[in-house]
Amino acid sequence: MSQSFSTITKDGAIAIVAINHAPANALSSACIADLRATFKQLGADDTVHAIIVTGEGRFFVAGADIKEFVEAFGNEQAAHEMAKAGQALCDEIEALTKPVIAAINGPALGGGLELALGCHYRIASQKAILGLPELKLGLLPTFGGTQRLTHITSKAKAIELILTSKQLSPEEAQTLGIVQVVTPPEELMSTARATAQSFIENKSMTSISRTIECIMQGTDLSLRDGLALESKRFSELFTTEDAQEGVQAFIEKREAKFNNR
Template sequence: MNFENILITTENGIGQITINRPSKLNALNVATIKELHDAFENLEKDDNIRVIIITGEGEKAFVAGADISEFANFSVEEGAQLAAQGQELLFDFVENLKTPVIAAVNGFALGGGLELAMACHFRIASDNAKMGLPEVSLGVIPGYGGTQRLPQLVGKGRAMELVMTAGMIDAETAKTYGLVNHVVPQAELIDFTKAIASKIMRNSPVAIGFAIKAINANFKDSIDGYKTEIKNFGKCFGTEDFKEGTTAFLEKRKASFKGK
């Protein structure tokens, strides 16, 4: 597919999505959200892709927020619809992919940008990254899952402070908070992220997909995460990857997983 606002590369089992709106600091507009959905959907369907990395073009920004000009004059109903459609099309969609998604945060990740990074399965930041949810300074609140995912990651008190002050934190603070897993020099960000992706790819894609579902279940209302774990643990026993993994272990050799 041809995209206007994003770039896609695939190599050695890794799919990389780069948001390519540097003149807008890679801000998310409706068109970009739709393109991102299509890109993630296509990579998810590709059996050769074992890990997806998402990053921003340039050295300044991962995503510096949403494109405010698109919704400045929205009504109450239009605002609610914007949030609902965005969450369904992209943010919830990414969170629930069976293929691991890593955010390589290469600069500003503000508003919708931080919400996108938080929807990914985990985050790695460059040392110049800055993160925050500044929506209340515009008279609105985070609408793409920020009020839910941020407290899950950093705790209620820190989330309350970050949202209410509309402030930014640097990469090292984000690491201390548990918002990102690693901080590396910007020039090393993609290579470092790909190295972690390579470690992930040694393991069973089927088992990883089940693990993502089980971990996510713990954060969803009315769902018993333990029951989801039990169910998905059992499903693993019916996969070719389980047979290969256990056989390889007993034969003292490296497993060759097919993702089936």
């Protein structure tokens, strides 16, 4: 199934979104709109339990479409709409209650790194390069980079990386917790598939979705409010068929058969 700027393939319950906007998979306004529609579609598809996003060709995503920046010079409202659209894409990916894995196959710069930061988990090829170089253009990261990088690393490290515009190797990014796994290029997609499968295999989407919600929303809540959300979602599971099946299967020492209800 093909979209204008992405291709979706299925591997069982795993959907793979390959961004395809030659030559560098730049996030133009049209590409962003297409990706938002793609992720909305996959989020609503009950047969999809996990999503992998990667880039076609040599790039993951080189960044936003700089040509559109030129067109927006002198127009603050146009620039604001551009920023809000990019933020909405990353927000919507982060808000999905099924695991989204970024398989970073090449350069992920500017908006490309911000897109990856919106995913729940990041795996990088040894050929990947990561960075937020916007200050070199007289701009700043605006698809969530200043906020998500701070949450993932620290204020001090985000200040350092953004103000220096440093490009990170995958190994450096792993040390900072920006990516979780680094692989040889030829193993990137098999590793991403295996990781996605490990997230969903023999598990119920009713509990997976609530777990992701608690983790992702909890970062914006106080500890007390986060614990309240956790206990509420936990108690809700006691009304589901899957929780009853999972516990009963454990007691009976058999494999659970979940219906995701």
